[in-house]
Amino acid sequence: MVRKELIRRSPLRALEKSLKEPLQKGEIAIVASPKGIGKTGCLVHIATDSLLQNKQVIHVSFSTRTDHIISWYEDIFKEVARKLNAAMEVHDEIIRHRVIMSFNQEGIKTQQILRSLTAMIRDGNFAANLIMVDGYNFYLATPEDLRLIKEFAKEVGVSIWFSATVKPENEKIWNRDVPPSLKPFEELIDVLITLGEAEGNILIRLVKDRDSYPRKDLSIHLDPKTLMIVEDRS
Amino acid sequence: MMDISKMRNIGISAHIDSGKTTLTERILYYCDKIHMIHEVKGKDGHGATMDYMELERERGITITSASTNVTWKEHTINIIDTPGHVDFTIEVERSLRVLDGAILVLCSVGGVQSQSITVDRQLRRYNVPFIAFVNKLDRTGANPYKVKEQIRDKLGHNAVLVQIPIGLEDKFQGVVDLIQMKALYFEGPNGDEVVEREIPAELQMEAEKRREELIDAASLFSDELAEAFLEGAETEAQIYQAIRKGVLSRKVIPVFMGSAYKNKGVQPLLDGVIHYLPNPSEVKNTALDLHDGEKEVELKADPKEPAVALAFKLEEGQYGQLTYIRIYQGMIRKGDELYNPRLRRKFKVGRLIRMHAHEMEDITEAVCGDIVALFGIDCASGDTFCHPSINYSMTSMYVPAPVISLAVFPKDKTSADQMAKALGRFTKEDPTFRTYVDPESNQTIIQGMGELHLDVYIERMKREYRAEVETGMPQVAYRETITQRADFDYTHKKQTGGAGQFGRVAGYMEPCEEKEYEFVNMIKGGVIPNEFIPSCDKGFQAARMKGTLIGFPVVNIRCVINDGSTHPVDSSDIAFQQAAIGAFRQAYEKAKPVILEPIMKVTVEGPSEFQGNIFGSLNQRRGIIVSSTEENNFCRIEAEVPLSEMFGYSTVLRSLTQGKAEFSMEFLKYGRVPHAIAEELKKAYQEKRRKEQK
Numbered sequence: 001m002v003r004k005e006l007i008r009r010s011p012l013r014a015l016e017k018s019l020k021e022p023l024q025k026g027e028i029a030i031v032a033s034p035k036g037i038g039k040t041g042c043l044v045h046i047a048t049d050s051l052l053q054n055k056q057v058i059h060v061s062f063s064t065r066t067d068h069i070i071s072w073y074e075d076i077f078k079e080v081a082r083k084l085n086a087a088m089e090v091h092d093e094i095i096r097h098r099v100i101m102s103f104n105q106e107g108i109k110t111q112q113i114l115r116s117l118t119a120m121i122r123d124g125n126f127a128a129n130l131i132m133v134d135g136y137n138f139y140l141a142t143p144e145d146l147r148l149i150k151e152f153a154k155e156v157g158v159s160i161w162f163s164a165t166v167k168p169e170n171e172k173i174w175n176r177d178v179p180p181s182l183k184p185f186e187e188l189i190d191v192l193i194t195l196g197e198a199e200g201n202i203l204i205r206l207v208k209d210r211d212s213y214p215r216k217d218l219s220i221h222l223d224p225k226t227l228m229i230v231e232d233r234s
Numbered sequence: 235m236m237d238i239s240k241m242r243n244i245g246i247s248a249h250i251d252s253g254k255t256t257l258t259e260r261i262l263y264y265c266d267k268i269h270m271i272h273e274v275k276g277k278d279g280h281g282a283t284m285d286y287m288e289l290e291r292e293r294g295i296t297i298t299s300a301s302t303n304v305t306w307k308e309h310t311i312n313i314i315d316t317p318g319h320v321d322f323t324i325e326v327e328r329s330l331r332v333l334d335g336a337i338l339v340l341c342s343v344g345g346v347q348s349q350s351i352t353v354d355r356q357l358r359r360y361n362v363p364f365i366a367f368v369n370k371l372d373r374t375g376a377n378p379y380k381v382k383e384q385i386r387d388k389l390g391h392n393a394v395l396v397q398i399p400i401g402l403e404d405k406f407q408g409v410v411d412l413i414q415m416k417a418l419y420f421e422g423p424n425g426d427e428v429v430e431r432e433i434p435a436e437l438q439m440e441a442e443k444r445r446e447e448l449i450d451a452a453s454l455f456s457d458e459l460a461e462a463f464l465e466g467a468e469t470e471a472q473i474y475q476a477i478r479k480g481v482l483s484r485k486v487i488p489v490f491m492g493s494a495y496k497n498k499g500v501q502p503l504l505d506g507v508i509h510y511l512p513n514p515s516e517v518k519n520t521a522l523d524l525h526d527g528e529k530e531v532e533l534k535a536d537p538k539e540p541a542v543a544l545a546f547k548l549e550e551g552q553y554g555q556l557t558y559i560r561i562y563q564g565m566i567r568k569g570d571e572l573y574n575p576r577l578r579r580k581f582k583v584g585r586l587i588r589m590h591a592h593e594m595e596d597i598t599e600a601v602c603g604d605i606v607a608l609f610g611i612d613c614a615s616g617d618t619f620c621h622p623s624i625n626y627s628m629t630s631m632y633v634p635a636p637v638i639s640l641a642v643f644p645k646d647k648t649s650a651d652q653m654a655k656a657l658g659r660f661t662k663e664d665p666t667f668r669t670y671v672d673p674e675s676n677q678t679i680i681q682g683m684g685e686l687h688l689d690v691y692i693e694r695m696k697r698e699y700r701a702e703v704e705t706g707m708p709q710v711a712y713r714e715t716i717t718q719r720a721d722f723d724y725t726h727k728k729q730t731g732g733a734g735q736f737g738r739v740a741g742y743m744e745p746c747e748e749k750e751y752e753f754v755n756m757i758k759g760g761v762i763p764n765e766f767i768p769s770c771d772k773g774f775q776a777a778r779m780k781g782t783l784i785g786f787p788v789v790n791i792r793c794v795i796n797d798g799s800t801h802p803v804d805s806s807d808i809a810f811q812q813a814a815i816g817a818f819r820q821a822y823e824k825a826k827p828v829i830l831e832p833i834m835k836v837t838v839e840g841p842s843e844f845q846g847n848i849f850g851s852l853n854q855r856r857g858i859i860v861s862s863t864e865e866n867n868f869c870r871i872e873a874e875v876p877l878s879e880m881f882g883y884s885t886v887l888r889s890l891t892q893g894k895a896e897f898s899m900e901f902l903k904y905g906r907v908p909h910a911i912a913e914e915l916k917k918a919y920q921e922k923r924r925k926e927q928k
Contacts, residue, residue, distance in 0.1 A: 065390075066860075066861040066863060066872075069861075070860075070861070095858070095860075096858050099859050099860065099861065099862070100860065100861035100862070101861070101862045101863075101864075102861065102862065102863040102864065103863075103864045103865075104388075104863060104864065104865040108864075112842075112864075116842070116845055116862070116864060116869075118846075119845045119846035119849055120849055120859070120862070122846065123845075123846035123847065123849045123850035123853070124846075124849030124850060124852070124853050124859055125850070125853045126849075126853075126859070
């Protein structure tokens with residue numbers, strides 16, 4: 001299969017179609033779920049899809065080691081590229097367009113993260129289109145932090161995906177509503193998606209899409225094995 | 235004969251400033267002192283200690299040898315000097331190979347820093363079991379508990395305290411041993427006397443709590459201990475055994491603590507080395523059987539087996555060349571005959587030496603597991619010595635090809651002689667360092683694994699051999715390769731009086747990922763006689779040594795012959811070699827050749843404030859930033875950068891970061907040169923050739 005075809009058939013097209021429009025520069029999207037459901041896989045899949053479209057991606061994480069994030073990308077690329085011709089060449093090309101930035105510091109300030117991102121984009125001459133922020137702690141952050149990030153996104157012209165861990169017990173997120181811990185940030189979030197387990201499946205729900213609240217199950221779900229987004233066949 | 239279970243070969247791993255040197259000195263002092271007292275007492279009795287002390291103060295003890303032998307409580311410990319720098323080089327690899335266990339030294343204030351992470355990665359890469367020592371407990375801000383947590387969080391090891399401190403900072407007095415449940419104090423002018431007392435009352439609770447944690451962690455490795463603990467009947471021996479098991483499998487890291495500078499906590503650490511680190515028979519070592527196609531064979535730590543030893547370090551001493559060896563199997567006696575598979579030569583063991591902190595001792599025999607030195611043996615470091623009845627090699631004969639070369643010019647005749655001597659010596663010590671005289675320019679060229687690698691040798695030439703040399707511009711070892719299959723059908727014919735030459739070869743060349751070069755013979759029906767098949771192979775090999783793009787070797791290529799013709803009189807070895815060379819050139823252009831360049835994995839570490847400058851400097855050098863990790867205002871950036879762009883980077887990095895950042899690099903892979911740069915290289919090559927032809 002050639003690259004174009006692969007992109008066209010990607011289940012992420014279904015995700016985009018369920019939105020009013022694809023995520024724009026300066027916009028913020030969030031994938032929220034309790035721990036261990038598959039947010040990282042989901043983000044890496046979205047990032048890989050963008051990389052295939054020649055976009056440049058910065059992956060921000062908050063762990064000490066970057067090698068396991070790289071393995072995530074390798075695994076998901078392998079899955080995605082199974083049917084692709086000249087997969088190795090494509091692989092070598094797209095890794096040039098990905099950079100992983102890890103911040104391993106308790107209570108690191110948003111300003112500092114933005115400073116480092118700016119350094120990468122400006123000094124490192126890395127023209128990012130997309131930033132994935134994996135594991136941002138929304139319990140410690142304030143709406144002011146997110147506002148700064150959104151301003152930054154607008155200024156440098158990137159869209160940003162976040163993953164957010166929410167506590168399952170006291171938050172009835174499967175009621176298709178905004179999880180309480182994200183409530184304070186609601187206005188700043190352009191797209192909000194939640195993941196939830198139901199009868200062995202990982203459902204993907206669109207909670208918020210700009211000014212509307214569809215609160216519906218999407219025609220895609222997360223493959224429980226690969227943690228990649230797949231289209232429902234029905 | 236020495237008991238293998240009472241041997242330890244250890245390294246002391248640390249980053250700069252954690253007090254590695256002081257700790258090593260203290261270890262030598264305590265071990266040697268006991269040794270000396272033991273030896274001298276018989277003759278003299280009292281006073282001997284004092285005499286020795288003065289001598290010691292006068293001389294100072296420092297490690298000067300690659301391996302130093304000490305004795306602690308009837309155990310013999312070889313302390314192997316591990317190179318301070320963290321670059322991946324053959325030197326680091328060798329020293330990590332000969333040690334069986336390590337002490338990881340951490341500063342109680344600084345804790346796990348990014349350099350400790352690098353050291354840890356090395357230990358991980360070679361699967362070396364280790365124990366941790368938190369040093370400098372007397373410093374302001376000392377916190378061993380925090381450091382232990384950092385070993386867990388940042389290095390991902392299951393660290394457990396085997397001691398807790400009695401007081402900290404300027405009130406640091408000693409440690410509580412959580413296994414014996416005793417307070418240990420270090421008395422006498424140099425902390426020589428370890429005095430056991432009751433645990434101070436205010437620490438009793440804490441000690442009990444930590445002991446429980448320790449036993450919990452250790453119980454995972456011993457059901458016996460787990461059961462005994464439930465009944466409250468655990469013994470010290472059970473705990474030592476269980477922790478030992480955990481350490482050997484790298485699943486538990488016991489944390490010791492103290493202050494080497496204040497002479498506190500060193501002796502219990504030495505006990506720890508004996509309790510927890512492996513003896514040579516507990517580590518699996520393998521060699522390659524050269525009689526059996528480099529098949530891996532496990533070596534047996536049995537003195538009765540045929541001897542196998544590795545020469546890991548050469549040292550030029552006052553009395554000639556000293557070769558440090560680690561014996562892995564069998565034993566070596568003075569006067570034995572040994573075989574060096576690389577040189578395919580036997581030699582006789584003359585003097586056998588054991589290196590102590592102050593003296594060398596002539597010995598008559600050494601058994602497997604031990605580290606000793608030989609005098610006056612002609613060999614290179616990395617060579618294997620074995621009993622003449624076997625043909626084993628400890629290292630693969632494969633050595634990575636050098637990626638950079640540099641012309642060196644001696645300033646005068648004396649320097650020329652000295653330089654020749656130095657180069658002869660260095661190539662013996664380090665197989666990745668090579669030298670040759672370029673037949674075209676008549677210049678002496680040195681080759682190695684990076685700019686710094688060559689710098690070290692240039693510096694050594696000046697310092698050790700007083701050879702004044704100038705250097706040319708460094709040259710990158712480019713490669714050429716093909717990107718698609720191309721057919722050839724070439725006839726070499728020559729009839730100019732006398733015997734003619736005739737040979738025709740047909741077939742194809744194609745990219746070959748796995749191998750540098752492969753020759754495949756698919757001739758059927760003897761259209762090329764068998765005797766000339768090797769000639770074709772030879773011809774292709776000769777042709778591939780100099781690609782036509784920029785004159786560098788062609789790699790990852792498979793040459794397949796499947797047809798040809800021969801002449802009953804005019805065909806010869808030379809004719810078919812020529813035919814193959816012609817065939818190669820015929821197909822090469824069609825196979826879309828490209829230029830490859832060495833790509834280095836570069837790691838830069840420095841304060842976060844310079845992050846932008848570092849990113850920029852890597853970007854300017856066609857680098858791909860793979861990742862950056864920030865931690866406590868310190869960042870670590872990993873990138874892939876072409877070697878040709880890394881010249882002079884250390885200077886640039888220093889000036890960009892006020893000297894606060896450092897970098898290391900190692901060869902990663904060969905990568906394709908971008909089109910524009912490839913064109914420039916081709917142009918320069920053609921220019922050079924044109925000049926040469928004039």
